[in-house]
Amino acid sequence: MSAESSRCAEFWRGVRATFPLVVGAIPFGIIFGALAVNSGLSAAAAAAMSAFVFAGSSQFIAAGLVGGGAGALLIVMTTLVVNLRHALYGVTLAPHMKHLPQRWLAPLAFWLTDESFLVVVERYRQPDASPYKHWFFLGSALFMYTNWQLCTWIGVFAGRTLPDPGGWGLDFALIVTFIGMITPGLRSRPVAMSALVAGATALLLAGLPNRLGLMGAALAGVLAGALTERWMAAHRAEPLAPPTAERLPPP
C-alpha cells in the first residue's frame, strides 16, 4: 500500500472508530447549545465557545455559571480545573507521539477530548507498527469537532423555542457512552480495582468545588490499579514460575 493510501485508511479508521462516541455526543452538544442560549449567552458566544474551546463538560458548566451570574474570571478558573484531566490524557499519549512536529501536535492537542482520547489510545496500543496512527487521531478529532459544531447550532436554534433543556434527560447520553467504554475492560482485575477506587473516591470527594474531586479520584484510581498490578505480578510469579537451573539448590 502506498503511504498516501495508508494515511487515508488510518484517517477513515479513526472516523469509523469514533462513530459510536459521536452518537453519544450528539444529545450532549444539542443540550449545550440550548442551555447556553437559555442561560443568557448570545448564539454567537455559544457557537464561538464550541469552535474555540471545544471541551464539552467545561462549556456545559460555563453555561450554567453564566446563568447564575458568575464573572468571567471565576468561569475561566473553573474551566481550568474541569479540563485538568486532559493533561493526564496528554501525558498518556505523549510517548507515542514523540516523533511528530509541533504543527501536528498543536492541532491534535486542541482537538483532544475524552472521546478521541479513548479511541486513539486504543489505536496506539495495538501492536502493529503503522507510522500513520496520528492520521487515525486526526480522523477521530475532525469527526468529533464537526459534529460538536453542528450539534451546538442545532441546540442554539432548538433552545430558543424549547425551554428547560436541562430537563430533557439528554445528559444521560454522555454517562452511558462512558459506561459502554469502561465496562468491557473491568474483566481485568487491576482495571476493575482502579475503577472501583476512583468511583468510591469521587463519591467521597463530591463536596469539593469545581470538580476538583474528579482529579483526586482519578489519581487514587490510577494508583490503585498500578498497585494491584504489582501485587498480582509479585504473587503470581513465585508459585507459578517454572524452576530454572539457577533457582535449584546446589547439589
Add this chain to the structure above:
Amino acid sequence: MIWNEIILVTGMAAVTLLIRWPPLALASRVALPQPVVDALKFIPPAVLAAIVVPAMLTPNGTLDVHPSNAYLVAGVASGLLAWRTRNLLATILFGMIFFLIWRRLW
C-alpha cells in the same frame, strides 16, 4: 457578541489549550520513569469511573439509591449489556432509550 463574552471565550480557550498542549509538546524532551508509564494505562478507567459513579449515584447532589433514580437503573442496565456484548453503539442507543422510558414510568 459583547466584550464580556469575547473575554470569557478567549480566556476559556486559552486555559484549555494550555492544559492540552504542553504534555504533548514536551513529549520528545521529557522521559517518564517506567513505573509512571506502566500506570498510565489506568488513566482512562479511573477518569471515566470518577465521572460516571457520582453521576449515577448522586444525580441531584445527594445519594439516591432508589428505583426512581433513572440514572442508576439505566446505568446498571447499560453496563450489563456492555459487559455481555462489548458493543458500544448498541449500549449507547439501548441506554438512552431505556433511560427515557424509565424516567417516564416513574
